[in-house]
Amino acid sequence: MELNKDIDQFDIPLAKRTYINNPNSTLLKKLLIFSPFLLLFFSVAALRFIRNVELIPLNNLKFQVERNNDARILGHLPYNETPKEKLVLIEPHIEVHIDMRDSLLKMREEAKKDGIYLVFLSGYRSINLQNDIFYSLKSIRNQEASERARVSAPPGYSEHSTGFAIDIGDATQRETDFETDFENTEAFGWLIKNAAKFHFKLSFNKDNKYIDYEPWHWRYEGSIEALKVFESSNRKL
Numbered sequence: 001m002e003l004n005k006d007i008d009q010f011d012i013p014l015a016k017r018t019y020i021n022n023p024n025s026t027l028l029k030k031l032l033i034f035s036p037f038l039l040l041f042f043s044v045a046a047l048r049f050i051r052n053v054e055l056i057p058l059n060n061l062k063f064q065v066e067r068n069n070d071a072r073i074l075g076h077l078p079y080n081e082t083p084k085e086k087l088v089l090i091e092p093h094i095e096v097h098i099d100m101r102d103s104l105l106k107m108r109e110e111a112k113k114d115g116i117y118l119v120f121l122s123g124y125r126s127i128n129l130q131n132d133i134f135y136s137l138k139s140i141r142n143q144e145a146s147e148r149a150r151v152s153a154p155p156g157y158s159e160h161s162t163g164f165a166i167d168i169g170d171a172t173q174r175e176t177d178f179e180t181d182f183e184n185t186e187a188f189g190w191l192i193k194n195a196a197k198f199h200f201k202l203s204f205n206k207d208n209k210y211i212d213y214e215p216w217h218w219r220y221e222g223s224i225e226a227l228k229v230f231e232s233s234n235r236k237l
């Protein structure tokens with residue numbers, strides 16, 4: 001009896017195993033049928049994961065580039081108008097940011113000692129004045145905005161509205177005022193050699209692909225405020 005009982009005990013699991021095998025094979029069949037779909041599902045999931053990982057830095061870069069490009073209009077960066085209380089008159093009709101006054105006047109004095117006579121042509125310009133210059137000259141010259149923007153900033157996009165920009169001429173060669181020919185004057189030669197000592201820098205050099213070369217246009221970068229104003233311009237160079 002005991003033996004029979006033992007055999008029964010063995011039989012039951014064997015029978016169970018046979019019974020269990022059936023649903024297993026059904027499951028296996030189902031798996032085989034659905035395996036291409038499962039494979040597809042996991043492949044798509046894996047691909048999406050990989051793409052996301054790769055695209056995150058790319059998207060950031062793309063966003064940065066778009067943001068930088070969005071800030072520009074016809075190649076010019078936006079600039080705020082300096083508050084009136086930060087402006088000082090250095091000559092009739094020429095106002096500049098108080099931070100750069102001493103340096104600018106000192107530069108003219110030093111040039112004079114070397115026999116060079118610098119003349120200041122234009123300093124601070126309000127956004128309203130820039131508006132008149134940009135649109136009136138555009139009409140007078142029958143130019144499209146993009147053509148005009150090569151030689152004049154649209155209102156709200158001029159370094160002159162910051163008070164940190166100055167247009168300089170040679171007092172002995174006034175015919176070169178605002179002309180590319182200014183680069184052949186002694187004044188320009190002196191500025192190229194010495195302006196950096198006074199924290200002045202040429203804004204639009206020959207490498208600028210949007211804006212024409214302006215040898216007469218210099219900007220001041222000798223104070224924290226000025227550096228902040230021109231930070232994005234310097235970052236892009």
Ligand SMILES: [Zn+2]
Binds near residue numbers: 167216
């Ligand atoms: Zn200028």
